[in-house]
Amino acid sequence: MTTDSPRLKPVLLPKQALLAKTFHWVNVVSLFIMLGSGLQIYNANPVFGGRQGLHLPPIFIGGWLAGGRDWHFGAMWLFSLNLLWYGLYILISRRWHHRFVGENDLKALQVGKNPKRKAYAWHRIVYTAIVPVLLLAILSGIGMYKPAQFYWIVDFFGDWQALRIVHFMTVPTVILFAIVHSLLALKVGGSRLLESMFW
Amino acid sequence: MQRFNRRQFLQIAGLSGSSLLLGGCGSDLFAGVVGQVTEPLNQRLEELLLNPQKPVPELPVSQIEPDKLIVNSFDFTPMIDPVKYRLTIDGEVNHPMQLSLNELYKLPLTSVVMRHVCVEGWAAIVQWGGVRLRDLIQLAQPKDTVCYVYFQSADGYYESWDLRSCLHPQTLMAYQKNGEQLPIDNGAPLRLAAPIKLGYKHSKWVTRIMLTSNLLPSRGYWEDRGYEWFAGL
CATH class of the missing domain: 1.10.287 (Helix Hairpins)
Structure with missing residues (x-):
């Protein structure tokens, strides 16, 4: 050959x-x-x-x-x-169009039969969903760091305590995400996929 | 007289600086390095964000949170005789002066309902009433080179601010809190209050305002222990 x-x-x-x-x-x-x-x-x-x-x-x-x-x-x-x-x-x-969650993933979850494809769909949903959480952490963080200049951010979240809670809740969310994200990556592609992201 | 007082000021600073060594035990050496690298950048941004002409939107009186304002002070609560009290304004000014409380009360009263934000993370909506610091500075006529303002308190607390923040229309030397006479725990007879700085910048029991061209080695009680100097909100 x-x-x-x-x-x-x-x-x-x-x-x-x-x-x-x-x-x-x-x-x-x-x-x-x-x-x-x-x-x-x-x-x-x-x-x-x-x-x-x-x-x-x-x-x-x-x-x-x-x-x-x-x-x-x-x-x-x-x-x-x-x-x-x-x-x-x-x-x-x-990359946003083909590397993040799309309609094909939702379809795979709804009508698909392939469990590997379904796990992959979940993987993509989870790592896409953390993006708005990270953005929320930044937005609420700016609101707490400079509440006089960005008073509209404080108003957007309601009051100071609500702002603090939202900002703080991004911590357990990120920790939970890190665990689920690693487990799903292992399930989808094993340690080879995991290592490919780091090295 | 003026020079002697400044020397005194530095002596206090020297003494308080020694606790840096003691207080430093629990702190993180790397944090100091990180702060030294990034805080100048953050301060530049804070200075850019601050428009000294533009008031922060006021909050409605109905939202005042009397129970949320925690009393913090670094040492003790000084007792000040209101009759004997004088506010000294000096430093690099053309008209150094001493004002009694009655003289201060005769100046225009400004009220601000604002969010008082503590470095610790809590906040309280408070109404402060008093004299605009801007008006006091104008009375003393600072020299053109003045860029900084020092505040000395009866309890030994000391602070320094950038002049621009002092000229903000909502930066007050307050003698009222939530529509009533300022309580002693909150800094009576006179304290700093402004919506544009973190709480530790708001000296209570202020007895002296000194205008300077340069920032002195001691920049403030907490700043000399590691807190940010500008601390803009």
Whole structure:
């Protein structure tokens, strides 16, 4: 056999675009810092119950409130600019149309018979759904960081406490997402898919 | 007189700076580095966002939250005799002055219903009434080079602000809270209040306002311990 025909090609190893991998890495690291320093800030005055409220064990980034704020307002640039350039990239490259959830996924879930295709559809739904959550974290964060300049964001969420709750709820949402996202990726493509996203 | 006072000021700063070493034990060394790298950028953005002419939209009186304003102070509550009280305004000004409370009460009263936001994360809607800091600064006639304003409090607390934020129409030296005389715990007889800065910038029991061209080594009680200096909202 000297000629390769498409039919005889071996199964391709999953491969990710370098830009997608870059985004994923920066997102993982910056989100970790945002969560760690955010919980440090949270502990200064817990969202639920104030000073008498539930404090979290002090294992977070920054050491104390001012340190937590330094990390949070430093890493926010990394986190949000990373999301911004990736947003532009998936729009321009049209990745948005074929790499995120689409009608075909919904159809696969409704009428499809292939369990692997269904798992893949769920995978795509979940990682697409985290995008608005991350954007919500930024919007509510800007509202809390600069409530006088962006008073309309506070108004949009109702009041200060509602704004705090929304911003805080992005933390458990992201943690839950990270777990489900990893499990679904394993289910869809095994450790080879998982590794392809990192290395 | 003026120079002596500034020296005193720096002495206080030196003493308070020593607690940096002690207080630093629990803090994160890297956070200081991260802050040094990113805070100048954040401050530049905050300065860009602040329009010193543009008032922040006021909140309705019906939304005032009297129970939510937590009393925070770094040390003790000073007792000030209102009759003997004088507000000193000096530094690089053409007309240094000392004002009694009655003289302050005669100046135009401005009321602002605003959201008081604490660095800790809580917030309370409060009405503050008092004299615009802008009016006081104009009375003292600062020299052209003035860019910063220092506030000294009777409890030893000290703060510094950028001049632009001090000239904001809602930056007040307040003597009223929620329509009543300012309680001693909230800074009577006179405190800073403005919707454009975090709560720790709002010095209570203010006895002296000093205008300067340069930022001194001590920038504020909490700032010298790691909090952001500009702290704009």
